[in-house]
Amino acid sequence: MIYLDNAGTTKMDEDVKKAMLKYFDEEYGNASSLHSLGQRAKEQLEIARTQIAKAINAQPNEIYFTSGGSESDNQAILSIAHMGKLKNKRHIITTKIEHHAVLHTLEKLEKDGFDVTYLDVMPNGIVDVKALKKAIKKDTVLVCVMFANNEIGTIQPIAEIGELCKQKGITFFTDAVQAVGHLPIDVKALNIDMLSMSAHKFHGPKGVGALFVKRGTPIFSLIEGGAQENNKRAGTENLAGIVGMATALTKAVKEMDKVNKKLVKLRDKLIKALLKVPHSALNGDAVNRLANNVNLCFEGIEGESLLLMLDDEGICASSGSACTSGSLDPSHVLLAIGRPHEVAHGSLRLTMSKYTTEEDVNKVIKVVPKIVEYLRKMSPVWDELEKGERKHVL
């Protein structure tokens, strides 16, 4: 099997699994218990917190453990919205390419009287900081821009946005689920106030994540109960998961340069080869993108069929077609970068990991053009394009 859906989830690293095991059968204590088993759990919890803080240049008491990226996104946004309400500031700025965990939370806030500006992105999938600056109002309480996009891999100008928000005194939250463990992150240098991460995107376990909250930034609890996480997130800590996340992140940061160097080569090889397919295009910026991300559109075909045929060839990939999103519309990200609906349906996302080999990439380069050609042969859309009854856009 060739697994190229690493933006969806990653394989857990063997070292991570090993580090986690003893927390299931030996060190199973509750970190809130007074006995030694519990206290050892507490100690481990704090070691993990320190490791995670170090990976992004934060302080340990600025790290809150959660169930994953979606919870972290919700908590960050709802916390600042709550503060905004108290200060009578109800304007939030975000982008059209955020993850649904962010967009749906903001839509909920709109129903609650918040005014949300959804910024367009440039055709290369990158936010225009000038447009962001222009969108700032007197009552802007939060700017919410993702670090790197999950579909097209574009890396946003986080340092510039951080600087701007600092000047204007606006809280800056970044959903960094696709970036943590993949890009160097220094929350202090980048002036980030809040940042979310998810362990399973960097070879850690599923069901665990964290929210970085800069000291002094107010947050409130989404889940009421015990006093865990400094009263901001009730519930017995998922210690095995947290240790797994810390182990995975420490390793990812250590391996980052080496892995990225390899992946950039494989990425650019894939892109170059697949763009030889006539009437295809790369989605997102060619340079300012995650080392593991390839996202292309092929005119005249539909993504789900492509995925099913790739699966038959042992290749796991994903698409922004409507059929894979569970709605009638194709990916909001592809629409935001200006792809027409019919083209957005024909997208293919290949996201690699440190486990991806040159051999894997070579197989994809061999298989994808054949499948595209086969599907085009039976496509009435392609037929019309070829006969000139419909205009090519790619």
Added chain:
Amino acid sequence: MFYSEKVMDHFRNPRNVGEIPDADGVGEVGNAKCGDIMRMYIKVKDNKIDDVKFMTFGCGSAIATSSIATELIKGKPIDEAVKLSNQAVVEALDGLPAHKIHCSVLAEEAVKAAVEDYYKKHPKTKTKNK
């Protein structure tokens, strides 16, 4: 699996793919914006569907529903073929996921559109049938 074995079989080995250059009726339904277009060609002889071919732009189930629809109407009298329902398509495929039912509706509509086109081009046959 998300799809039944039958759906996957028709997706992997679609029956009657292609075009009929001298078709007696051609129907095209759906739209590319929504991600599904089906085009169906029929050849009619003695008021029967003598040959049928399809071309589809769409997801796995769109290809599978087109394929099975061609099998279900091939050789059938034209007035029987036109009655093909989307339920019959779903049943013949051993079911479809709920959000894919619209593909079976498209298959039904594609057959109807092809027959409609045939009647338009051959108005006399319609009167004869009635």
